[in-house]
Amino acid sequence: MIYLDNNATTPLHPRVLDSMMPFLRDCWANPSSPYRFGHQARDAMEKARERIAKRVGCKTTELVFCSSGTESDNIAIRGVAHALSSKGGHIITSTIEHPAVLDTCKALERDGFRITRLPVNRDGLVDVAMLEASLCNETILVSVMHANNETGAIQPIEKIAAITKKRGILFHTDAVQSTGKLPLHFDGLGADLITFSGHKLHGPKGIAALFVRTGTPLAPVISGGGQERGLRAGTEHVAGIAGLAEAVDMAFEEQEPENRRIGLLRDRLEKQITASIKDTRINAVHAPRIPNTSNICFHGIDGESVVLGLDVLDICASTGSACSTGDPEPSHVLLAMGLSRREAQGAVRFSLGRDTKEDDVNTVVQALSGIVSRLRSISSL
Amino acid sequence: MDSEPDRKGPVLFYTKAVIDHFMNPRNTGELAEQDTDGFGMAGDPECGDQLKLWIKVHGGRIEKISFKSFGCPGAIATSSMLTALATGKTTEEARSITDDDVIEALGGIPENKKHCSLLGVRALQSAINDREARIREG
Missing domain, CATH: 3.90.1150.10 (Aspartate Aminotransferase, domain 1)
Incomplete structure (x- = not known):
């Protein structure tokens, strides 16, 4: 084939599988458990978080683990929408986003948010001038993907980040297709929220993350036991997180x-x-x-x-x-x-x-x- | 026949018969002008699949039938099966072929491809209508 x-x-890399096995086979405790066995799982998870943070260029407290790129997009977009709805109800995205972003925006539109969808040119690049012209006092979030999943076109997100930063508007980018393929440094990229996923870089399915810049207001989408600093409740997928760290390491090394x-x-x-x-x-x-x-x-x-x-x-x-x-x-x-x-x-x-x-x-x-x-x-x- | 999908390759999604008619479509191409008793077209290439279909009728029966298709695998396979079913039938028998007949002959097609089978049935009916109009007009 x-x-x-x-x-x-992408196929799961054998090195990634090996890194996951101890947490499926032996160290399977709940990281929130109060005894040493639980602490072992928590330690492993936090070590993995440190490795990922170091590679992508952010603080460990800025990473929220979740189950998929789609979930990460949802946490970012719905999270900002609900945290800032009293400040304004306008969100800007593009016409070429993944359905995870497009359909989430559509759902918010039904809830009363106003959505602007930026056009792209013949080469599939978002019109930055149009973005600037679309910003208003009501705008609370811009969500434009990094690399398009269908064409591979890399969007001018540094330019977008410069504009949103100047205006004090939050910026989310879905970097699922670019993480591991481009030399990314999350902090330097300028976005406030960045989505990436394990299985696009030879990691396992069922694990992804959202970078949340310190100080970014976000209302939790999934409530429960308060895991991931309250931003994504649910028992952590420790083996997946270990696998994600290995996959990210491998992608950035090579x-x-x-x-x-x-x-x-x-x-x-x-x-x-x-x-x-x-x-x-x-x-x-x-x-x-x-x-x-x-x-x-x-x-x-x-x-x-x-x-x-x-x-x-x-x-x-x-x-x-x-x-x-x-x-x-x-x-x-x-x-x-x-x-x-x-x-x-x-x-x-x-x-x-x-x-x-x-x-x-x-x-x-x-x-x-x-x-x-x-x-x-x-x-x- | 062939309704049990094979556990290998694309037949997981499509039946063997669909793959066969897609890979080796029957009765493709155009009929020559002098051979054409009726021509039919269905679909719109600006909003999806398009099918062109030609028939030659001899002694009241469809002697030759051929098609050309701009379409997905479902459109190609169902059009091919339709031409196979219609060959040798009287025009009245051919007119009564339904999209369900075509789907059944293929051992089923995925739910979201069922609309494809309508193209062939419509094009054949329009070719038979065209033939009747040609006869009326002499």
Whole structure:
């Protein structure tokens, strides 16, 4: 099998699995328990927190562990909305966010919040001037993702952070796709709230975190036993937290050479596809992108048919985000970039990873040219 | 037949018959002008799948049928199965083929793909209507 869907999830690295096993097998106590056995679990969890904080560049008290990137987005957006609703009811986001952000904003809209959704340009980059123009006295939060999950386009979040900071408005960024792929320093990034997740960087599923800058007002979304400084109640997933620390360590240790290698393979994939298949379009090609992601439209055919054709040959790729697979609507990200529905329908996303080899690229290109020409020969367009 | 999904590969989601008709669609391409007794089209490529379908009728029966599709796997497989079901049938029999008949012949398709099967049925009915109009107009 050739797996080119690393933006959906990544395989658990054996080193990460090893780091988790002691907490599943032996040290399984509740970290809140008052005896030594419980303290052991708590110590392990706090050591993991320290390791992560050191890597991503924040204080240990600024990390809140939770179950998924989606939950982390919810804690951030709903948390700020409810903490600051008396100050104002306006939230700014973008049209290309993950459903975890878009649908959370939609839910808040039904509760009476006003939501501005920023457009993007043809390369999938959020319009910063429009952001500035949309800010008002009622604005309490801006939530714009770091790297887009479908196109890989890196949003100008440092610029956004500079603007929100000047105006004293909170800024959340979903960095699920960029953490581990870009040299991030959370404190330096300028955002007040940053979401990242374990399973996108060879960690386990079921563990994610939210960076909460010291002093950021946040109302808890999940109440209960007061864990995670009251911001996310529920017994901590100690093994997951240990695994997340190992995965973050690994990603940051090997980031530079690994990203260079993957970036070269991605460029090679795109070059070979455009050389051997006519009428293609690489989306967001002029934008800065995370090095592993390629989103390509094959004109005149349907992306889902390409994906199934690849699946039959044991190659995993997807049309846009895994979360909306099966949805007959074309990608909201590509439509926001100004592509027609017909163009957007032909999109396939390839997201490479640490297991991707040069030979895989050749195999995939060869498979693609067969599938595309077969589908085009029966296309009614 | 084929209603039990195989525990391997894409057939977890699609039946073997769907994969077969997607990978090796029957009766694809256009019929030549002189062979075409009726032409039908369904769907709108600006908002989803599109299907074009041609029929040749001989002795009241569908002798040749072919299709071209801009569509998802469900649209391609159901169109292919529809042409297989319609071949050799009288136009009246062909007109009574329903989307459920097509889905049943494929051993089922995922719930969110069921609307795809309507395209073929609609295109075939429109091709049969087109043939009747051509006969009326001489």
